[in-house]
Amino acid sequence: MRLSVLIAASTVALAPAAHGQQSRELRPALHASVAFTGADGQSLGRIDPGVPFDITVTVTNSLGRDPPAGLTLAGWLRPVSDSNLDCTEAARSFLATARLPTGAIKLNGPVIGVASRDGAFVIADPELNLATANLMGAARFDSPPASLVADIDNRRFLAAFPDRGEVQAIDVPTAASRAVVGELSQPVAAFPGPGGAVWVLDRAEGKGEGAVLHVQPPLPPETIVQDALTLTPGIRGDTLAVAGTSSSILLDAASAEVLLRIDQGAVDALPLDDDTGSFALARLRGQEVLIHYLDTPDHPVRVALPDPATRIVSSIYGRWILAFDPTSLQPAALIDVASGTAVQRITTGVPVSEIAFTDRAAYLMLADQSRVGVLDLTTVSPDKPSLLRDVMLGQPQSPLRQGPGMLAALWPQPGMLAVHAQNYTGFLIHDSSVMGDSPPMSALRLRGGVPAVVATFDRSFREVSRGQFHTTAVLPAPGLYELVTTTGIGALSFCAALPETSGEAPPEEQPGRLSALRDAADPTQVYLRFQTESGAPAPAGHLTVLVSGLRSPWRKLSQLQLDTDGRAIQPVSVPVHDLTVIAVTASDGPGFHPFVLEPP
Numbered sequence: 001m002r003l004s005v006l007i008a009a010s011t012v013a014l015a016p017a018a019h020g021q022q023s024r025e026l027r028p029a030l031h032a033s034v035a036f037t038g039a040d041g042q043s044l045g046r047i048d049p050g051v052p053f054d055i056t057v058t059v060t061n062s063l064g065r066d067p068p069a070g071l072t073l074a075g076w077l078r079p080v081s082d083s084n085l086d087c088t089e090a091a092r093s094f095l096a097t098a099r100l101p102t103g104a105i106k107l108n109g110p111v112i113g114v115a116s117r118d119g120a121f122v123i124a125d126p127e128l129n130l131a132t133a134n135l136m137g138a139a140r141f142d143s144p145p146a147s148l149v150a151d152i153d154n155r156r157f158l159a160a161f162p163d164r165g166e167v168q169a170i171d172v173p174t175a176a177s178r179a180v181v182g183e184l185s186q187p188v189a190a191f192p193g194p195g196g197a198v199w200v201l202d203r204a205e206g207k208g209e210g211a212v213l214h215v216q217p218p219l220p221p222e223t224i225v226q227d228a229l230t231l232t233p234g235i236r237g238d239t240l241a242v243a244g245t246s247s248s249i250l251l252d253a254a255s256a257e258v259l260l261r262i263d264q265g266a267v268d269a270l271p272l273d274d275d276t277g278s279f280a281l282a283r284l285r286g287q288e289v290l291i292h293y294l295d296t297p298d299h300p301v302r303v304a305l306p307d308p309a310t311r312i313v314s315s316i317y318g319r320w321i322l323a324f325d326p327t328s329l330q331p332a333a334l335i336d337v338a339s340g341t342a343v344q345r346i347t348t349g350v351p352v353s354e355i356a357f358t359d360r361a362a363y364l365m366l367a368d369q370s371r372v373g374v375l376d377l378t379t380v381s382p383d384k385p386s387l388l389r390d391v392m393l394g395q396p397q398s399p400l401r402q403g404p405g406m407l408a409a410l411w412p413q414p415g416m417l418a419v420h421a422q423n424y425t426g427f428l429i430h431d432s433s434v435m436g437d438s439p440p441m442s443a444l445r446l447r448g449g450v451p452a453v454v455a456t457f458d459r460s461f462r463e464v465s466r467g468q469f470h471t472t473a474v475l476p477a478p479g480l481y482e483l484v485t486t487t488g489i490g491a492l493s494f495c496a497a498l499p500e501t502s503g504e505a506p507p508e509e510q511p512g513r514l515s516a517l518r519d520a521a522d523p524t525q526v527y528l529r530f531q532t533e534s535g536a537p538a539p540a541g542h543l544t545v546l547v548s549g550l551r552s553p554w555r556k557l558s559q560l561q562l563d564t565d566g567r568a569i570q571p572v573s574v575p576v577h578d579l580t581v582i583a584v585t586a587s588d589g590p591g592f593h594p595f596v597l598e599p600p
Helices: 087-097 431-435
Strands: 002-006 030-037 053-061 074-079 110-116 120-124 135-140 147-151 156-161 166-171 177-181 186-192 198-203 210-215 222-233 239-244 248-252 258-262 268-274 277-285 288-293 301-304 311-314 320-324 332-336 341-346 352-357 361-366 371-376 388-392 407-409 415-420 425-430 442-445 451-458 462-465 468-473 481-486 493-497 513-518 525-531 542-549 555-561 580-587 595-597
Touching (some): 087 493, 156 186, 156 198, 166 186, 177 210, 248 277, 301 341, 311 352, 513 595, 525 580
Antiparallel strands (some): 002 030, 053 468, 147 156, 156 166, 166 177, 239 268, 248 258, 277 288, 407 415, 425 442, 462 468, 481 493, 542 555, 542 580
16 A cells, blocks of 8 residues: 655745746645565555564755765654644654654564573563563573574564574564474574575584574475574575574675575674675684675685684674674674775673674673673774774673673664673663763663663664665554654655454544542542443543642652542542642553542
């Protein structure tokens, strides 16, 4: 389904007309078209709740060839209701408060998946960091997964469980799970492929190597490589690199075709990607990194390492590689791919358990989880040592961690999630922290147990080409929904109705009403009664009400319990000589209209 809409602007520029010339018809500067498509790319006439679908917004400039550069698109889905604000007001409210109304489905920013050592799994929203209010979904497994990766297109996490011999898909945000690949030996890594496919590294029991499997459910797994040590996807997800005992291979993620095969083993390997795709295969062998460019694969660039290493990690656009050994104190080596040389030795004093990149920085997690070293890549110079900025996380922990799982990029946002497991805390570190020894920007309390592995899931619109934005969404239940989006620049915003959903929508709950009776002996005490819209007693439960004086600073929250007749068992305190507003702020059931109480 494709809709064309006009973008409403808060300001309009008027062009002066020449003398004697009729003014041209005013036209909006920007237009937008919205397409709702399924996994097969076909336009949707109807949306099935619980099934992911794609949203593509294309912004065009009626006054020029291209839309303005640097546009970002924020959006959300909301149920259609007579009480909704119009699009412009809803966008203004979001831009002013960064908050969405109750019932809205967010399409902005990351959510965090956390698997705990005891098998608990939760999905948390860092924007709702208040006690347990940040929990969006929860599940429980027998043990933690060996890997946890976001599958953006299918709105889920993929988790590999060696003990269970299967790969589970965990839906976002409900955390509902199901096995997508089963009857495996010991899967230690799983990554998404195009069209719902799954790539799996399945190790043989008691061995360090295993098989690389390509699975297109419901078809059985297809074995692609037999003696794989590591499996690493490219940044764009279009390719995967396999380091094996006898060969190093670059695979096409969609077709499973071998793009490059080097008949020589490696300890680790990875694709090097730029904004157009993979351009090289980098592999670690002995004490050197070999970079095989796809146009000249038989003539690799050999980069000698100053220290032994067992792992390599590349930056987002393939300019930098960091080589390190998580089991030793050897310094990490920073490789400049453009020059084909190791330009820096980075000493941390504690082994580095894992490394992750953002657009402009490298984050080095120390194995004791006491701190994260942040390297600003824009300041790297071959002539002088780079300064590693320390971001403190907590007390050093033992035993030292030797594997990944405590760092997760917030990309496309410029930052990183770093976890201190024993503190049950995730720190959201922005790239701006590399400008000085500043603390993390914010902290997120992680629920469910001691974290074993974390991952982020970006639900934002991504600009896939100039003026074209894409995301994936899922509706929780049948009903009428609409898309609300805003660019933020000039408060440009618009709405678009979604196709009808399959199934019958539940009736919309209408707010009830409340009445008040003052205590004859003490006029500061008021007893409340709650009724539904039809006048029936509100169901028994718990309520939170806010009492506010309109002419005084009186403000008080009260917790109430209702009996079977809808009456509050406890009275609420109110100011005697003031006009008072009583509003329900939290309820087990439907909401209620505010009530204005006049002084006696």
